[in-house]
Each structure stands twice: as C-alpha cells, then as structure tokens.
Amino acid sequence: MGDYIVVLEAPIIVRDVESAEDAINVAVSKVAKALNKEKLDFVRVEIGYSQCPVCGSPFESAFVIGNVGLVGIYLTLKVFNAQSLEHAERIAKAVVGKALKKVPLKVFEIKELHNGKEEEGIEINDNNGV
DSSP states (O other), rough: OEEEEEEEEEEEEEESSSSHHHHHHHHHHHHHHHHTTTTTSSSSEEEEEEEEETTOOEEEEEEETTTTEEEEEEEEEEEESSSEEEEEEEHHHHHHHHHSTTTOEEEEEEEEEEETEEEEEOOOOOOOOO
C-alpha cells in the first residue's frame, strides 16, 4: 500500500467569454464550485500548460474562438493507501469524477510519496514527444 500525488488533466469548456483570461477565470471558478459542492476542497486546481509547436515555449492552455473557450485544468490530489499506480489513478478519477461529471479526466502525472515526501514521478504524456 502506498500514498501518491495524482495530477489529472481536464478540458473545461466555457461560453460567453471575450478573452483567454476570461475563459481561465470562468473555468477555474466553475471547477472550484463543482469541487466545493462535493466537499472536495482538498483538490488543488491549476491552469494547464501547452507547448508551442513552433518555439517550444510553454503557455497557458486557454483558447477562445467565437466566444467559446477551452481551458486545460490540472487537478492535483493525494491518494492514500493505494495498492498500485493504477489503483491510485482509479481512485483519483473516481473522486474527481464525482464532481466533474461528463468531463474526461486523463492522468498527467503520478508521484509516489515515501514518509510524506515526493519521490521521482512518472509523467504520463501521450503527446508522442510534443
């Protein structure tokens, strides 16, 4: 049995926004409200980052087209007493999925905790090197 930090990635769609900054604010508020409603205030909400395909620089994952925004959100939580990485992943998805119904959740990263400290993490990216 082990303890893990699991980072999930979630795409959040928001409507009636004018800019990427507006989209980010609305998305974070929407996610935080859904998590708080289910008493999941221990889940940390952060803006996701994408990598520019041309220069490789990271930028906030927020895109707005026609007043509709898509925002990438990272959701981080600790999972205790999981039997394996896969078990920690299933627990994290079940806990967060309870609040964010119909939002696809993908594992971004999992780190095992030893004596309350983070060990080397396993980054799970299927961007094929992008």
